[in-house]
Every structure is written in structure tokens, then in C-alpha cells.
Amino acid sequence: MTKLQPVRGTRDLFGEEAAAFERVVSVFASVAKRFQFQPVSTPIFEFTPVFARTMGGTSDVVSKEMYVFEDRGGESLALRPENTAGIARAFLSNGWQQHTPLKVYAYGPMFRYERPQKGRYRQFHQIDAEVIGAAHPDVDVELIAMGHMLLSELGVAGSTALEINTLADPESRARYRTALTAYFQAHAADLSADSQARLDKNPLRILDSKDAGDCALCKDAPIIDDYVSDESGQFFETVLDGLKGLSIPFTRNRQLVRGLDYYSHTVFEFVTDALGAQNAVLSGGRYDGLMEQLGGPPTPGCGWAGGIERLAALAEVPQQEGVKIICIGMGAAAQAQLLPLSYQLRAAGLSVDVPTTGNFKKRMKRANAIGASHALILGEDELAAGQIGAKDLRSGEQQSLALDKTVEWAKSLQTEH
RNA sequence: GCGGGUGUAGCUCAAUUGGUUAGAGCGCUGGCUUGUGGUGCCAGAGGUUGCGGGUUCAAGUCCCGUCACUCGCCCCA
Structure with a gap:
């Protein structure tokens, strides 16, 4: 450190950037309150297993991007790479079952050791909304609607698009995964090196590969709709009908997959092409199995996270009026x-x-x-x-x-x- | 973790094919005028050209390394 430099991937915010950042948070809080979400705040570090167990050991976030360190007492701690696992842990630690269905919102810094890029930082900030303890598909709709309203009020609805998919229940997904693996196995020689590695780690991820050869193969790959149970299919239809009823435009994207293991059923992403390689500004889905992975009772959950830096970069800062x-x-x-x-x-x-x-x-x-x-x-x-x-x-x-x-x-x- | 591009004043940028003491605008400070801005004039401060090494009579300019930023891969918000 010859010169005083910020740590790689961290930023100092000032002026318009700081104002835009603050605005995202305040508009978010305002929208969340109208949807009757309550504020929560959890620590920025947790015991490492909180993230390792919930997000899945195969995810890159856990396997190579977490800031893990041992504290002076010899405990393995991790800086949170996302907020959902911490909120789930807090739910179980504090007996928030008594408040179910729990609707909460939060925001704050997250940490991932990644190569910095436009819209991608090592310390970045997310806004977060979660509904825990309600299995009804209207919950998914309400959460998406809340995200949509936020984007509208920030003035970025025009530069973003909603994509949605279902990952179905674990049994349906397992059947689909088997079929998908068989299909890609047969074409393994034509897959990119990255996708060959994904083949046994997480074959669903091949579907959202950017490699041209992979994309061509994906066109003829089995689609999840053929493996979804009746119950899961109906659940998803109800979500889509709810969005239509609210006139929220969306695109069904059968290739939309999430990187974190805890998702099931509805997954969605508000994407943009204005931020280079980082196209997701707000995304999430249903995570009915999450609580059990933490050792808690079966508890349905659904939520999303939005990148504050990304939203702030898209949003226009209104002229300050007033005295x-x-x-x-x-x-x-x-x-x-x-x-x-x-x-x-x-x-x-x-x-x-x-x-x-x-x-x-x-x-x-x-x-x-x-x-x-x-x-x-x-x-x-x-x-x-x-x-x-x-x-x-x-x-x-x-x-x-x-x-x-x-x-x-x-x-x-x-x-x- | 892999590949491409870029680092000159606080900011945005100049500096012929390597060639004297590295410039400008904006901003900052002071003054013209301790009393009127958004649109005047003058002056001043501010640089070991990211850092380290090499080639050369001579390096901001060429080469190597390193750090940072940036674009893409990857990952994801």
C-alpha cells in the first residue's frame, strides 16, 4: 500500500452516488411499509455453517467467494454473502415462529470475494424482502409486485424486464435433473469446458450458459414443464395468473435457474441490459426447504434481494426541490x-x-x-x-x-x- | 481463477517519430471590492507522470514485474 487506496472491490460514495444510494433505500423502505413489511436487521457475520448449509456447498458463493475467518476464540465466522440465510437463522434463534406469517425487509452490506466489475463489488449492498411461514402462491405474487412497485417508483421499470420460471418441488426437480443430465451427457463432447464441469455439479446451470454452442444444445434439451407434478404446476399457474391480474408484464424463461441450492418453485429475476455483464438487479424466489437445512421445522418461505449499487446506477436522481x-x-x-x-x-x-x-x-x-x-x-x-x-x-x-x-x-x- | 484495455495536478484531459524547466480547463485559496450569486478581472497553491526494476546519451513515451481501475469469461444482486 504505497498510496492510501480503498480495498479492492470497495467504494467510497459521495455526492450524487451517495444520494442515489440513499434514495434506493428510502424508496424501498417506503414501499415495504405500504406492503406492511417490518424492518429487521441481522449481523453482517455469522457462524460459517449458516451459509454453507443453506446456500449449498457446490455454489461458487460458498466454495470460493466467502470471506471466512477465525476469530480470537477459534470460531469459524463468515462475512455474509447474502441476507436470507441470516434472517432464517434469526427466525429460528429468536422463536419468530410466533409471528408467522412473518413479513420482513432489510438492507445492508454483503461481501463476496469476486473479481470486481461494473455493478459488481466485493462489498456491495442489498435490499431484501422475505415472507416466512406462508405457502400460498399469492405470497410470491405479492413479493414480485412489491419489487415491481419499487422499480416503478425508482423510475427504472422501463429499463428492466421480469423473467420468471419454476424449479418445482424437489421430487419433480430431481426427475428433471436426471433427464437433463442424460441429455447433456450424450452431448458432453460438444459442451464448453465450463459446462462440462457443471454437468455433475449442477446441470441446471448449463441452461443459462452464455456459450453459443451450449445455447444451441439447450434448445433441444428437455424442458421442466414435462417433469413438473400437478400440484407444482398449479402453484406456478396461480402465480402467473396473479401477475396477469396485476398487469405486471413478465416473460417465461425456462432457462432461468438460480445459483443457490435453497430455491424451489417460483424463481424470478428483474434483468437489465444497461449494466454490462451484470444483468440481474432484483431477484429471488421460493425457498421452502431452507429452514430444514438449518435444523428447524419445515417452514415455507419466499423472498428476493436487490442490488442497491445496480439500482442506484439505473435510477435517475430527481432534482432537489424545497427550501x-x-x-x-x-x-x-x-x-x-x-x-x-x-x-x-x-x-x-x-x-x-x-x-x-x-x-x-x-x-x-x-x-x-x-x-x-x-x-x-x-x-x-x-x-x-x-x-x-x-x-x-x-x-x-x-x-x-x-x-x-x-x-x-x-x-x-x-x-x- | 482466466483473457483484453487503461493508469499524467483534487477532477476531465494535453505533451510531435523517446529530446530542455510536464501544460490547459474546471475546482480550490487569496485579491480587485470584508456588502450581492448563478455570467468580470488578477494572482497563488497544487505533480518523485500508480509503484518497482530494466533498455538508452536521454523515458510520461519503449520493455518486464507489481498494484489499481475497466471490459469480457466465470459468478451473481
Whole structure:
């Protein structure tokens, strides 16, 4: 480290980037509350088996991307690579069964040791929504609808598309997997090296390979619909009907597969082509077997996660409106007076700043630079007269008002907007 | 983990085929004018050209290594 550098794959956010990030979180919280989800927060590290057991040992996330370390007590801990396993663990640890069906939302940093790329970082942030303890397909629909509403309110619905598929129940999936393995085995010589490796690890993943040769083979591969049990098929139809009823557009993608072992039935992804190789912005599905893998009672669950960086990169940041006051004092006495005045204004709910550097002109320039709507000007003349100059920076009009009426004046601005 | 591209001031970029003291705009600081911005003028600060090594009389420029960013593979949000 010759120069002060951030750790590879981590970022420092400032200005528009930081504002866009914050906006994603606040719009998400607002939507989640309207769907009556409750906030939860779980630790950013867990005992390693929490992730290893739930996500599947064959997944790359667990096998080569986790930050695993031993703490001073000799325990193997892992920085969370995703949020669902931690929430499931919390559900069992704290007896949240008493609150089922539990609807919760969360957000925060996740960690994966990957090669950084556009939209892909080693510390990245996710928003997360989960419904635990409800097996009805309407739950899946509600979760997808919530994701769709979030994307709409962020202004990114137009640049994303919903893809959906079913992984069915474990028995159906096992039958499909056998058929798929047999098919690809017969064409193993034509598969890419990556897909040959996937053949015995996770043959479903071959379906979403980007290799042209693999894609050609996938066209004639068995499709899951022929292996789905009646019950699973009906479940999926109900989900699709629910989406139609809400006029949420979607595409059935029979090649859509999830990388994590705990998914079953509904899987979905909101994808975009605006982020290079990273096309998923929000995705999830049903994970009915997850709780049992953690040693808990059979408990259905469904949820999704969204990448905050990816959503923030797509969303446009709306122009800041509203009242923003900057106080300019000339002379030590006036400057000193602005400290209590700005405090009162802030207590009254206004956004106020008091610059301390630069001459008068520089301070006015700064007011523009930060997008202030009004300037309060206090000099020695005003101070002696018990007055203060109030200038509307958008119209250029300036008036003089009594110093002790400043808060009243500022409050009236708020109601105008 | 694998392959391609790129690293020059705080930011965006210049710098002939390797050739004197590496420049500009923006930003920053100060001043013109301790009192009026979004659109004036002047000045100043700020660089071991990512880092290390090599070739050469001479390297920002060529070569090797390394670190970081970036694009793709992979993986996934």
C-alpha cells in the first residue's frame, strides 16, 4: 500500500452516488411499509455453517467467494454473502415462529470475494424482502409486485424486464435433473469446458450458459414443464395468473435457474441490459426447504434481494426541490449572531448552512453551488437596525425583515412549497 | 481463477517519430471590492507522470514485474 487506496472491490460514495444510494433505500423502505413489511436487521457475520448449509456447498458463493475467518476464540465466522440465510437463522434463534406469517425487509452490506466489475463489488449492498411461514402462491405474487412497485417508483421499470420460471418441488426437480443430465451427457463432447464441469455439479446451470454452442444444445434439451407434478404446476399457474391480474408484464424463461441450492418453485429475476455483464438487479424466489437445512421445522418461505449499487446506477436522481437557506454574515458580530439564528431555523425544520470561509462574493457563489433557494444576509448595518436581509436566490428579490421575525418568515416559505 | 484495455495536478484531459524547466480547463485559496450569486478581472497553491526494476546519451513515451481501475469469461444482486 504505497498510496492510501480503498480495498479492492470497495467504494467510497459521495455526492450524487451517495444520494442515489440513499434514495434506493428510502424508496424501498417506503414501499415495504405500504406492503406492511417490518424492518429487521441481522449481523453482517455469522457462524460459517449458516451459509454453507443453506446456500449449498457446490455454489461458487460458498466454495470460493466467502470471506471466512477465525476469530480470537477459534470460531469459524463468515462475512455474509447474502441476507436470507441470516434472517432464517434469526427466525429460528429468536422463536419468530410466533409471528408467522412473518413479513420482513432489510438492507445492508454483503461481501463476496469476486473479481470486481461494473455493478459488481466485493462489498456491495442489498435490499431484501422475505415472507416466512406462508405457502400460498399469492405470497410470491405479492413479493414480485412489491419489487415491481419499487422499480416503478425508482423510475427504472422501463429499463428492466421480469423473467420468471419454476424449479418445482424437489421430487419433480430431481426427475428433471436426471433427464437433463442424460441429455447433456450424450452431448458432453460438444459442451464448453465450463459446462462440462457443471454437468455433475449442477446441470441446471448449463441452461443459462452464455456459450453459443451450449445455447444451441439447450434448445433441444428437455424442458421442466414435462417433469413438473400437478400440484407444482398449479402453484406456478396461480402465480402467473396473479401477475396477469396485476398487469405486471413478465416473460417465461425456462432457462432461468438460480445459483443457490435453497430455491424451489417460483424463481424470478428483474434483468437489465444497461449494466454490462451484470444483468440481474432484483431477484429471488421460493425457498421452502431452507429452514430444514438449518435444523428447524419445515417452514415455507419466499423472498428476493436487490442490488442497491445496480439500482442506484439505473435510477435517475430527481432534482432537489424545497427550501434550502444559506446565512451570510459580514463581520464578527453578525457572524456570531448567525449561530443561534441558524440553530432556531433548523429546530423549526429548515435546512440551513452558515459558511465561514470566503468573502461575500465567494459565499454567494457557494450558495449557488449547493443549490440554495434563499440567502439570509446579516451585516453590521442590519444588525444595528435589528433587521436582516432575506433574498430569494431564484427570483433575485431581496427584502428586509425584522431579525426576530426570521423564523416566522422561513416557516412561511415551507408552506409555500 | 482466466483473457483484453487503461493508469499524467483534487477532477476531465494535453505533451510531435523517446529530446530542455510536464501544460490547459474546471475546482480550490487569496485579491480587485470584508456588502450581492448563478455570467468580470488578477494572482497563488497544487505533480518523485500508480509503484518497482530494466533498455538508452536521454523515458510520461519503449520493455518486464507489481498494484489499481475497466471490459469480457466465470459468478451473481
